[in-house]
Amino acid sequence: MLAEESADYHATPLAWAAGVALLAPTILLLLGIEVTAPDMSLFGGWTADQVEDVGEATARAALVGTLLMQGLLFVATLFIVAIPPVRRALTPRGFKRERVRTRAEEQFLSKNLHATRERTGVLIYVSAAERMAELIADEAIHAQVPEDTWDRAMSVLVAGLKRGRPAEGFTAAVALCGDVLAERFPSRPGDNPNELSDAVVLLPRA
Template sequence: MSESFSPSDLAAIEAAVREAEARTTGEIYCVVAEESSDYAETPLAWAAGVALLGPILLLLIGVTVELPNLFGGWTAAQADAGRAAAQAALVDAVLLQGLLFLATFLLGSIPAVRRRLTPRGLKRERVRRHAQELFAAKNLHATRERTGVLIYVSAAEHMAELIADEGIAAVVEPGVWERAMAALVAGLKRNEPAAGFAAAIGLCADVLAEHFPARPGDNPNELPDAVVVLPRT
């Protein structure tokens, strides 16, 4: 998704942030990340699960393992043949499990497949966690009045987060930001990222200006206005 952000899009978003911050002492900071996590555990989990189903798959395709009848009379030759058959079936099952594990792991390691196999709830948790980490790393919590707002988009997951610092959270209910996030997501879905960001930034500015209006001569720009684009690591 970040490839769809042209230089003019980035400039338009930066201008929207600058215009919004002229109306409020709040600080709006925008970040676009390629992906919030590598989800390395996803192919491992799927590979293990599929491999464990190997014996069941054997039964479904008609391959059965017949163990010796322990309660009947057996000759030495029959006992040896039974043990050999059981050992061969066990080896086949283990080989099948190994092949299933390897094939599933390799398939799940393809980025597009890995993202589809990752549960949405896990992706949402990772996006939220990465946004929180960036909030701290970019010093949004260090503004003079604790009025920083992070607007974060994670491209691969097609998800967005908004985090407001404690100075804002003390007077603004979390649900107030839903309109801004809906406008952002709608713009991204239309492949109009600049329009989506601009709409979201404007709505955030409306909220911030109501509670934290600009003070003439005392409204320092504490954070960069430019969009930060984070490549996939």
């Protein structure tokens, strides 16, 4: 199964925009920007009311300036990070791995790979945008095969993808998985139905 992308990662632009916006006060301090009250000494000094009014105006100006900068940073960051390549690059790899794994599991169930007679369905799932792959084996074959047994199949698959030859990678990986299945679950003459489609399934973006 080949998916264009396993998730839209819509939370990534929002998270980055919020994080950058919260830096506005720090940015103002680093730039040395200060809001100061005017010198009133030339007008005979300040009264208590003037000091209070000027203090309120100064605090209000600082607050409004900070909020404006936060708003601008939020909007600018949101638009920049929303660009697909940027969004994918700034999404944590662990989160992308989790989404790829989750969608692979969803597809394993939705395509009824868990419904074979001997519970030996195997899904090879590739998510192109994330450049990640997952291999999911049903419970019967999973119980008999150590986890690292599938490493070789995944290695040839990834090698084919890196060379820009996904068809070759898929073919080699499927062949290796077939060898594992044939060894652990040899076919019975006259009783070996083909329960799953042999076609590569192409999935649109999630």
